[in-house]
Amino acid sequence: MKLELGFIKINDVQFSNECAVKDGILYVNPEDVKAFVYDNDDVKSYIKSINFDIAKPGESVRITPVKDVIEPRVKVEGPGGIFPGVIAKVDTVGSGRTHVLKGAAIVTAGKIVGFQEGIIDMSGEGAKYTPFSKTLNLVMVAEPVEGTKQHDYERAVRFAGLRAATFVGALGKDVEPDEVKSFETYGIMEGAKLFPELPRVGYVHMLQTQGLLHDTYVYGVDAKRIVATLINPTETMDGAILSGNCVSATDKNTTYHHLNNPVVAELFEEHGKSLNYVCNIITNENVYLADKQRGSDWAAKLAKLLDLDAVIISEEGFGNPDADLIMNCTKQEKQGIKTVLITDEYAGCDGKSQSLADSDPLADAVVTAGNANMEVVLPPMDKVIGMLDYVDYCSGGHAGSLRPDGSIEAELQIITGATNEMGFNCMSAR
Numbered sequence: 365m366k367l368e369l370g371f372i373k374i375n376d377v378q379f380s381n382e383c384a385v386k387d388g389i390l391y392v393n394p395e396d397v398k399a400f401v402y403d404n405d406d407v408k409s410y411i412k413s414i415n416f417d418i419a420k421p422g423e424s425v426r427i428t429p430v431k432d433v434i435e436p437r438v439k440v441e442g443p444g445g446i447f448p449g450v451i452a453k454v455d456t457v458g459s460g461r462t463h464v465l466k467g468a469a470i471v472t473a474g475k476i477v478g479f480q481e482g483i484i485d486m487s488g489e490g491a492k493y494t495p496f497s498k499t500l501n502l503v504m505v506a507e508p509v510e511g512t513k514q515h516d517y518e519r520a521v522r523f524a525g526l527r528a529a530t531f532v533g534a535l536g537k538d539v540e541p542d543e544v545k546s547f548e549t550y551g552i553m554e555g556a557k558l559f560p561e562l563p564r565v566g567y568v569h570m571l572q573t574q575g576l577l578h579d580t581y582v583y584g585v586d587a588k589r590i591v592a593t594l595i596n597p598t599e600t601m602d603g604a605i606l607s608g609n610c611v612s613a614t615d616k617n618t619t620y621h622h623l624n625n626p627v628v629a630e631l632f633e634e635h636g637k638s639l640n641y642v643c644n645i646i647t648n649e650n651v652y653l654a655d656k657q658r659g660s661d662w663a664a665k666l667a668k669l670l671d672l673d674a675v676i677i678s679e680e681g682f683g684n685p686d687a688d689l690i691m692n693c694t695k696q697e698k699q700g701i702k703t704v705l706i707t708d709e710y711a712g713c714d715g716k717s718q719s720l721a722d723s724d725p726l727a728d729a730v731v732t733a734g735n736a737n738m739e740v741v742l743p744p745m746d747k748v749i750g751m752l753d754y755v756d757y758c759s760g761g762h763a764g765s766l767r768p769d770g771s772i773e774a775e776l777q778i779i780t781g782a783t784n785e786m787g788f789n790c791m792s793a794r
Contacts, residue, residue: 366548367598370541374467410520424746429481436533449584457602472525474506482613482780493782559640563673572680573648579608592647592662660691686721708783734783734791744770
C-alpha cells in the first residue's frame with residue numbers, strides 16, 4: 365500500500381471574510397466553519413454555542429481545558445476520505461494522495477468533559493513541554509446545552525472538532541504542496557523477497573480503551589469492541605484511528621498524534637535500509653484481566669504468524685495499562701521476538717517512587733518519555749482561551765494550583781502532550 369502526503373506549509377492563520385489557503389496563509393471565516401460544524405445531529409443537540417479563536421507560537425496565551433488536537437487534512441486521490449467511518453464513508457484509506465496543512469491545528473476546548481483534560485501554553489515555561497505551542501492553532505470553544513450528559517457532550521465535541529478539521533483541511537485540496545513524501549509497505553511475500561537480509565519489524569500500537577471517557581476509535585468503531593488486528597501504517601496517516609480520550613493530558617494520544625505517529629515515521633525512515641517495516645498490530649487496553657490476556661495473546665499470535673524479528677510497543681495512559689504493556693512485552697519476548705517499549709513514568713515529584721505499576725525482567729529495553737509527576741510553575745498569561753475554572757480539579761492539579769496572580773503550580777500531567785508515549789515530545793531520561 366502506497367500513500368503520498370503533500371505537505372502545504374502554513375506560516376500564519378488569520379480570520380477573514382473568506383476561507384482559503386494562499387501563499388502559506390490560512391484564511392478562515394469562523395461563521396463558515398461554524399455552519400459546517402453544526403450540520404450534525406449530535407452537535408446541534410448538545411452544543412449550545414461555538415466560538416473560534418486563534419493562538420500562535422510565542423503569544424501570551426493559555427488554552428484550557430483542551431479536549432483534542434487535530435491536524436487538517438484532505439483526501440485528494442485514492443479510495444476513501446479523511447476520518448473514515450466518522451466523517452467519510454467506511455472505505456479503507458492509506459493509499460493515494462492526501463494533502464496536509466502542516467503547521468496548523470484545530471484545538472477543541474470548553475467546559476470540562478472529564479477531569480483529565482489539559483493546558484496548552486503558547487509561551488513561557490509550559491510551552492517547552494507541549495508540541496502544540498509550536499503549531500498555529502484554530503481553537504474551537506464549545507458550550508454544552510444545560511444538563512447534557514458527559515458522554516453526549518464528549519461525542520458532540522469530538523464530532524465538532526473533526527468536522528472543523530475536515531472543513532479547514534478541504535481548503536488545501538487544490539493547493540500545490542511545498543513537499544510530497546511517499547510511504548509504502550509491501551505484501552508479506554513481496555517484502556520478504558525485496559529485503560531478504562533485513563530484520564522484520566512491526567509496531568504493536570496499544571490503544572486506550574478503558575471506558576468512562578477513555579476511548580479510541582478505529583474506522584469509527586470503539587476499540588473496546590475489537591480484538592488485536594493488523595492495520596497498515598499508512599491507514600493511521602489517513603485518519604483511521606481517532607482519539608475520544610479524556611485521559612491525563614500529558615500522555616493522551618490526540619488525533620494529531622495518531623496522524624503524525626513518530627514511531628511510524630521513524631520505522632518508515634529505516635524501511636528498506638536497516639529493517640523491513642512489515643505492519644502495525646493494534647490492540648486495546650481494556651480493564652478486566654481476561655481482556656488483557658486476550659489482547660496480548662492475539663498480538664503475540666499475529667506477530668509470530670508474520671515471522672517478526674522485533675516489535676516496538678507503545679502504550680497510552682498509566683497504571684492499569686502498564687499491565688497490558690508488560691503482558692505484550694513478555695509474550696513477545698518468550699516467543700523469540702525482541703521488544704522495545706515506549707512509556708512514561710509516574711515516579712513521584714522527586715522521581716524516587718516506582719515509575720510503572722508493573723514490570724518484568726524481560727522488559728529490558730525501555731524508552732521513557734519523562735516523569736509526569738514532575739512539578740512545574742506556569743506563569744500567568746495575558747489571554748485565556750476557554751476557562752480556568754477547572755485547573756484545581758484536572759489531573760496534575762491540586763487545591764490551590766491556580767494562584768491569585770493567574771500562575772499555575774501543577775504536575776506535568778496537566779500539560780497536553782508533555783510525556784506522550786509515542787515519544788512525540790522532547791522529554792526523556794538517561
